[in-house]
Amino acid sequence: MGVRWPRIRLSGTFAAAVVLATALVACSDETAETPGSSSKPHPAPAVFGATSVVTDRLAAPWSIAFHGGVALIGERDSARVLELDARGGTRAVATIPGVAGTGEGGMLGIAVRDGNLYVYSTTPDGNRLQRYPLTGQPGSLGIGPGETLLNEIASARYHNGGRIAFGPDGMLYATVGDAGDRASAQDRNALTGKILRMTPEGRVPRDNPFPGSLVYSYGHRNPQGIGWAADGTLYASEFGQDTWDELNIIEAGGNYGWPEVEGAAGRPEFIDPVQQWEPAVASPSGVAVTEDALFVANLRGERLREIPLSDPSVSAEHLAGEYGRLRDVVTAPDGALWVLTNNTDGRGDPRPGDDRVLRIVPGR
Numbered sequence: 001m002g003v004r005w006p007r008i009r010l011s012g013t014f015a016a017a018v019v020l021a022t023a024l025v026a027c028s029d030e031t032a033e034t035p036g037s038s039s040k041p042h043p044a045p046a047v048f049g050a051t052s053v054v055t056d057r058l059a060a061p062w063s064i065a066f067h068g069g070v071a072l073i074g075e076r077d078s079a080r081v082l083e084l085d086a087r088g089g090t091r092a093v094a095t096i097p098g099v100a101g102t103g104e105g106g107m108l109g110i111a112v113r114d115g116n117l118y119v120y121s122t123t124p125d126g127n128r129l130q131r132y133p134l135t136g137q138p139g140s141l142g143i144g145p146g147e148t149l150l151n152e153i154a155s156a157r158y159h160n161g162g163r164i165a166f167g168p169d170g171m172l173y174a175t176v177g178d179a180g181d182r183a184s185a186q187d188r189n190a191l192t193g194k195i196l197r198m199t200p201e202g203r204v205p206r207d208n209p210f211p212g213s214l215v216y217s218y219g220h221r222n223p224q225g226i227g228w229a230a231d232g233t234l235y236a237s238e239f240g241q242d243t244w245d246e247l248n249i250i251e252a253g254g255n256y257g258w259p260e261v262e263g264a265a266g267r268p269e270f271i272d273p274v275q276q277w278e279p280a281v282a283s284p285s286g287v288a289v290t291e292d293a294l295f296v297a298n299l300r301g302e303r304l305r306e307i308p309l310s311d312p313s314v315s316a317e318h319l320a321g322e323y324g325r326l327r328d329v330v331t332a333p334d335g336a337l338w339v340l341t342n343n344t345d346g347r348g349d350p351r352p353g354d355d356r357v358l359r360i361v362p363g364r
Contacts, residue, residue, distance in 0.1 A: 076101065
């Protein structure tokens with residue numbers, strides 16, 4: 001059963017500016033008025049049909065990408081890139097060499113563009129971004145020699161960021177955590193605590209906000225999801241510390257406040273999130289954008305959150321507690337949502353058959 005969009009009553013200094021998402025399960029019909037929230041019309045939350053399992057028994061999977069109609073899955077700890085066949089069978093395309101992550105590090109985001117596989121991973125010398133040509137045909141894919149586009153980005157056991165994606169402008173974006181160095185998020189000469197923008201070859205685009213710099217936005221703690229609406233708006237999910245996780249609309253050159261502020265601060269020098277959540281119901285990671293909504297996979301919150309693009313201050317929830325931790329969500333070529341569980345990463349409670357890729361067809 002679907003839901004109406006919950007509107008959460010706020011209190012405190014910035015109550016009129018920010019909507020705080022709470023644990024409202026997807027079968028609830030409760031709503032509440034929110035002072036200052038938009039009254040613009042927006043579509044009803046999605047009604048999910050049957051959820052099917054595309055594949056299972058994955059080991060600490062982190063990211064999904066599509067090479068044409070073939071799904072590729074990256075496993076964080078094994079550094080394997082797997083391809084799926086039509087029946088959900090898996091085959092190893094490659095094991096990325098040199099990956100040596102600990103804690104939250106390892107082989108993180110993957111993306112595909114123009115026959116190349118892009119990989120963000122952790123090595124003994126830091127995080128790096130590489131490009132590999134994909135070879136062969138579905139069922140026998142492989143990779144050619146790799147090219148390192150960016151390396152020696154500071155890494156740590158925590159806060160590595162790691163999501164990569166191509167924007168509608170053809171540029172490659174990468175989320176980079178602060179790697180435990182909080183002050184670096186405000187240092188525009190450091191790559192940590194940033195969202196980076198580069199050409200497919202790893203060069204600085206001429207129209208980046210800071211001349212000669214890959215930095216697109218800064219003041220981030222640990223962003224792990226990025227996605228674009230059809231109008232070009234860039235959304236990013238971000239892990240906070242103890243108080244607020246965030247959904248931000250990213251502006252070129254924008255300062256999102258970490259570590260000076262966490263969540264909405266109402267200070268003109270920083271850009272406030274459009275929505276924030278307590279970490280217990282969030283820990284947002286991968287993001288997928290459909291025609292009229294944004295979907296966010298949540299780890300600790302164990303739910304898929306849906307935000308209407310027409311009013312990003314409200315949200316509804318799906319799959320709450322049903323499949324455990326959710327690491328990534330992507331839109332498949334047929335328009336279905338693919339959701340990646342993440343219960344085998346050392347922080348979850350694995351169930352028989354974990355981890356899985358779920359397929360969901362959202363409707364209205």
